[in-house]
Amino acid sequence: EPEVTQTPSHQVTQMGQEVILRCVPISNHLYFYWYRQILGQKVEFLVSFYNNEISEKSEIFDDQFSVERPDGSNFTLKIRSTKLEDSAMYFCATLIQGPYGYTFGSGTRLTVV
C-alpha cells in the first residue's frame, strides 16, 4: 500500500504557540484530508482539501486552523495559537480509487503544555 508521510511524528509545544504539521501525500492525488484523534476518543474529521481549496470543514476547524499546499507537494495544517485541548493525534489522509480507499499518514502526536 502506498505511503503518506507525516512530520514530525511527535511535537510538544507551549500553549499559545503556532505549530505546523506537515504531510507529503501520494503524488497526483487531488483529495486531501486532516483528521484528529484526542486520546481515548474516536477519530474526527477536520477538513478536506481539493484542487488547492478547502472543500469542507468541521466545526472544530475554526479560525485558529488553516491548511495549505504551498509547493504543490507538502500539505500543511497550521494551528495559530495552540490550546491544551488541541493535544491529539493528527492524521493526514488521501482518498484514491482502489481496494483500500483512504491512505492514512502515520500521524503526528501533538502535545500542548
Added chain:
Amino acid sequence: KNEVEQSPQNLTAQEGEFITINCSYSVGISALHWLQQHPGGGIVSLFMLSSGKKKHGRLIATINIQEKHSSLHITASHPRDSAVYICAVLISNFGNEKLTFGTGTRLTIIP
C-alpha cells in the same frame, strides 16, 4: 446520537479463535471502511466496501446495505492481530466526501 456504532467495545480471545466485530450505521453512505489502529497510533485501511464481501488473507469483511450493517471477521486469530479495529463510513455531501468513524473495538488475542 452516534452515526456509527461498533460492538463489542473490547474483545479478548484465545489464539486461533474466530473473531467477529460488528458495525451499524444510521446514515446513507457511499462506502464503508474497516481500519486497523496499532498501539503506536498509526491507521491502516484494511477494506473499503460498498456491497457484498471482501477477503484478504485471514480477514473477511461483509456489508448489508439494506440493514446498514457490516461485519469484520478474523479467522485463526493470532496475537499480532491485537489492535483497535475501527469502522468508518464514507458520507457524500454535495460532492464532498468524508469519513465518520466509530469508536473502535479493542481486540486482544492471548497466546
